[in-house]
Amino acid sequence: MRLSVEDLACRRSGRRVFAGLSFALGPGEALAVTGRNGAGKSSLLAILAGRLRPDAGRVRAADVGEASLPECLHAVGHRDGLKAALTAGENLAFAQALLGAPRTAPRQALERLGLGHAHDLPVAYLSAGQRRRVALARLLVCHRPLWLLDEPTAALDTASQGLLAGLMAEHRASGGLVVAATHQALGLEDARTLALAAPEPGAAPSTLDADPEDWA
Numbered sequence: 001m002r003l004s005v006e007d008l009a010c011r012r013s014g015r016r017v018f019a020g021l022s023f024a025l026g027p028g029e030a031l032a033v034t035g036r037n038g039a040g041k042s043s044l045l046a047i048l049a050g051r052l053r054p055d056a057g058r059v060r061a062a063d064v065g066e067a068s069l070p071e072c073l074h075a076v077g078h079r080d081g082l083k084a085a086l087t088a089g090e091n092l093a094f095a096q097a098l099l100g101a102p103r104t105a106p107r108q109a110l111e112r113l114g115l116g117h118a119h120d121l122p123v124a125y126l127s128a129g130q131r132r133r134v135a136l137a138r139l140l141v142c143h144r145p146l147w148l149l150d151e152p153t154a155a156l157d158t159a160s161q162g163l164l165a166g167l168m169a170e171h172r173a174s175g176g177l178v179v180a181a182t183h184q185a186l187g188l189e190d191a192r193t194l195a196l197a198a199p200e201p202g203a204a205p206s207t208l209d210a211d212p213e214d215w216a
Contacts (some may be wrong), residue, residue, distance in 0.1 A: 001063050001072060001145040002026050002049075003177055010043045017043055018196055019056070027175035030168070030188045034181075041181035042077070044196070045148045048179060049075045052146035073146040074099075078154065080135040088115060088134045091123060092141050099142040101150030104138035105161075109140040113163055128155040136164060139171070147171060149180040161187070 002025065006166055009019035017040040033041050044054035048059055050070040061069045082091050092106035104112075109120050113133040121133055132155045139147060147168070153161050165187030168178050180186055 001045045001061060001175075001177060002177075003069075003146060004060045005048075006057050006060070008044075008047065008059065009055040010040055010047060010052070011055040012043060015082060016055070021057070021194070022198065023192070024196060025177050027177070027180070028172045030172060030178040030180070030191035031194055032180055032182055032186065032188055033194045033196065034183070039196035041196060042150055045077075045150050045179065045181055046076070048146075049073060049148055052055075059147075067144075072144055073148055074139050074142070074144045075148040075150075076135055076139070076152055080123075081149055082123045082130045082131060082134060085122060087120050087122055088137075089119040089127070091134060095138045096141040099144070101143045102141065103143040104140045106137070106141055109137040110134070110138060112167070113137050114160070126133045129157060129160060131161075132156055133160055136167070145175065146177045146179070149178065149182075151186065153182070153184060153186065184193070 004024040007020050008021040010017040021044070023031065033044060035041055043052060048185050054126050060067065061072060064072050086094070088110055089106045092109055096102050096106065104143070107116065110119050111114050113136060115130060115137070118126060118130060118134070123134060126134065136152065152164060156164065168186070168188060172178060178188065178191075180188065
């Protein structure tokens with residue numbers, strides 16, 4: 001898969017957040033999107049996911065056959081997107097049935113994230129870090145070449161951050177792409193960096209980029 005972004009612009013609440021963004025990613029490449037709160041990191045990922053319309057520019061995917069871009073990606077946002085009453089295994093089985101292209105069984109995916117013991121536990125009983133790892137396990141149950149990750153290390157301890165870095169490295173080694181919005185190092189070796197500047201003067205940083213569930 002190849003991803004190209006041309007002269008992308010975003011406007012939220014009537015204000016320009018960013019403009020003129022262009023980049024291209026090929027198999028095995030990664031992009032770390034940085035910038036302070038309100039710079040547009042989550043908005044950029046929402047546009048890439050097809051859940052927010054850009055103000056200008058376009059996003060194109062190549063070498064994906066007849067699939068649309070949303071059908072080629074996993075998105076993990078600020079919130080975990082899990083059903084608290086379902087077990088960790090049931091949440092992953094639901095995601096696998098919904099997304100298609102099954103790859104790894106839910107129990108095996110949880111084991112990769114150090115959560116094999118949580119397969120039959122309701123998500124409501126898990127800690128914030130454990131729920132985050134269940135959400136990240138969705139990356140493994142279905143094959144999708146593009147991973148969009150918004151602050152993926154939130155609530156993760158050092159050991160879990162290492163597990164995530166290993167998963168991203170494996171994904172890239174198999175030709176996958178990673179676009180991650182982050183405030184800290186993610187262990188993405190040789191990743192390119194896109195630093196988003198502050199929005200227009202007078203904009204309210206707390207609202208321009210504040211709703212990660214637009215795309216998560």
